Amino acid sequence: MSPKIPMLTAGLTALGLSWSGIATVCVADSAEPPAAVAPAASESTAPSPPTVLLLSNGKVLQGPILKEDAGYVIKHKFGEIRFKRREVEGCFATLQEAYQYKLKHTPERDPDERLKLARWCLDQKLYDEAREQLQVLLTLNPNDAQASAMLYNLDAMAERAATRDQQVARTAATIAAEEEPGRPHELDISRIRKPSRRAQALGLPAIFDLPPALAFRRYQEFTRDVHPMLQRRCAKCHNEQGQAGAFQLIPARGVRDYGNELLLRANLDATLRLVNPEDPAHSDLLTHTLLPHPPSRQLLFTGQNDPAYRLLSQWVNSLKAPK
Missing domain, CATH: 1.10.533 (Death Domain, Fas)
Structure with a gap:
């Protein structure tokens, strides 16, 4: 261990800070004691530091997270934001872990809670997970028009994405053929991606x-x-x-x-x-x-x-x- 590490640890302790919140997934005010963390044999086996902060209101912030005695600090490009413990539901290494946590705490047969989770997934752009929750909801309540509409639009969005990919592939082939007909040519990825980005930004809705x-x-x-x-x-x-x-x-x-x-x-x-x-x-x-x-x-x-x-x-x- 580097001789600087004990000095850093002592300095953080003096400031009332701890790196323990960065070592594992942390759930605020959990009734269960945290599991013991085994010493890492190497950097490759060390757990990923949490970078996803799930607030009690369902919002998500991402960035390096530091655990304090009074709560949590998350760093982003504009500075630091502090949250009290009661404002934080948990911190996780990935957004997928946050989803699994929310799924675990969602009543299995409650359509309203399933719909809330599906909306949360959509807000976080977890489209596959949102589709899964909507499908479960429709097994509980097949006549839920809102869930049906949301699922329909998810499928439509996936179809539009597939169409865009096909259009980009055709555009790539056209660029290659125009630049050097009759001869294989290495494609310019930056040129291929331009129409894809425009289409993705526009959404290209179909109206009659x-x-x-x-x-x-x-x-x-x-x-x-x-x-x-x-x-x-x-x-x-x-x-x-x-x-x-x-x-x-x-x-x-x-x-x-x-x-x-x-x-x-x-x-x-x-x-x-x-x-x-x-x-x-x-x-x-x-x-x-x-x-x-x-x-x-x-x-x-x-x-x-x-x-x-x-x-x-x-x-x-x-x-x-x-x-």
Whole structure:
């Protein structure tokens, strides 16, 4: 052992800090005593230091973690953040370990808790794990429209990713053929990845027969203008628990959900089912929203001159493909 190690340990002890939280997975305020850590025979067998901090509110922070007497310190590029013990649920070496911890503490036959875990997985981009939880949820409650919509959009996202990969492969072959026809050529990976990154950033939503660029513009307008209005005026009733009929939206739980692509895609698909691409002006989405809504017979809009209705009408009419 280096002679500097005892000095470092003594210095940390004097500051009330400990590296024990960096040696293994740590669970805050656990009722079970921590397992003894065997001395590492070499660096290759030493446990990975935890870099994933799971907060009590479900949020996740990543970075080097230091355990203090009063709680935890996590370092990131902007500095350090301190959390009290009661604010931390646990710290883990990987995000997958954090998922396994949450899975272990999720009631097996509780659909609501399964849905919460699936949403957490989506927030962390653990798409395979989210799909697994949604499938389990649907075995418990086959009629859960929200879980079905989320699973549908996960599958659609996977299909889009596969399509992008195929497009990138074709682009790579085209680049090679154009640069040096008839002769094998080493591909420029940086050039191949450019279209993939653009496609991944855009998402390329499919809206009827609109060209991709125009479809993306309509999707932007839906995200910015139409979807927030539908959430305010429609989602309280038109959801899996309300009197939804054929029109079901996934309600946003907060501001963060307004940027959730899976939720946006699910609600876009639900909205497009009420649009007639051949005659958008006579779409159910426009005609039905001007009628009294049961059971209160309340009007969603004051009339065709209502600014919100005009916004919706303008967007719906823009969905007709140019000839």
